[in-house]
Amino acid sequence: MSFHSPMTEAPPLDPPLQASLIRAVAENRDKAAFGRLFRHFAPRVKAYLLRLGTESAAAEELAQETMVVLWRKAATFDPAQASVGTWVFTIARNKRIDRLRRLQRPTLDPEDPLLQPESRPDADWLFYGAQREERLRRALKSLPEEQAEVIRLAYFEEKAHAAIASEIDLPLGTVKSRLRLALTRLRRTLAAEGMDQA
Template sequence: MTRLMASVASARDVEAFEALFRHYGPRVRAFMLRQTRDISLAEELMQETMMTVWNKADLFYPERGTVDAWVFTVARNLRTSAFRKMKRPVFDPTDPAFVPDEPLEPGEQLERTDDAERLRLAMKDLPPEQLEVLKYAFFDDISHRKLAAKLGLPVGTIKSRIRMAFGKLRKALEDAE
């Protein structure tokens, strides 16, 4: 078999490839059938394997292993690639993750805009140290521990400032209603 593979690799010998095909074709098809349990897929993968053997015969090195091992490694890799392609999820345009939210009613939109504006105004009235920890913690998504390290403060102080800021914001928003 090594001599046949060398002929295919060096001279693109069609007769040598036919001999390889007659020898390995049925064995690869049987291997694929055991793996896939689908006759048409097994046949297709066998054909693809043998075409790869023809096209890449020059990549076979007898000092690295046998022709059997090389051919079945090619077959196994093609089968793995085929399974990966088959297991890709099918795009579903009706999936809720891809469907945009319904537009808000004009009254709802106005209410949300008003709420956001009241919150912005209330945040302007916070002491700078409380506003700073709120921005870092909620807008920059920095944990309390990292924020404490960044500002050189104890974690308890960070939590207290956030709690006091929430209290002041809650009161300001309740008063604004």
């Protein structure tokens, strides 16, 4: 149902009449009763929204939305809880708050790099990466145990040289020497296999 009546203020309806009109809307979907409520409340709701600082076009739109809620939810009105006026103005206030929240929520830029899915590496790159990993694994196995151990601790467990020296009970100079020897050997092995970046 479309509601586009002019928002000129009609003579006031007394509260008992408002309650009987809303009952007619709730029980019989009475359009004439709704029309009277619309002419009474729509301009008053718009004026209320304007007083709260809502710009004119938005105030009119929110007043229309408020009256749509009155039409759709008339059956939920409980005269024991509030007067018709209080109920209608509460709907309007909530509509205004919802609108303000929507306006304050930042809009997302779909071009923002953070919102882009990570590009999947192509199959060639994945295959090359797997080959490199396998060659590195073989090269590590070719190292003497004491050199492989310092490589594992330094590069895979990311331990500082001093921490490695303490852990395997060796002088710091020996740990550094083993690391240099291990890296030199790894580079040679990988270069021989055509993979010269360890």
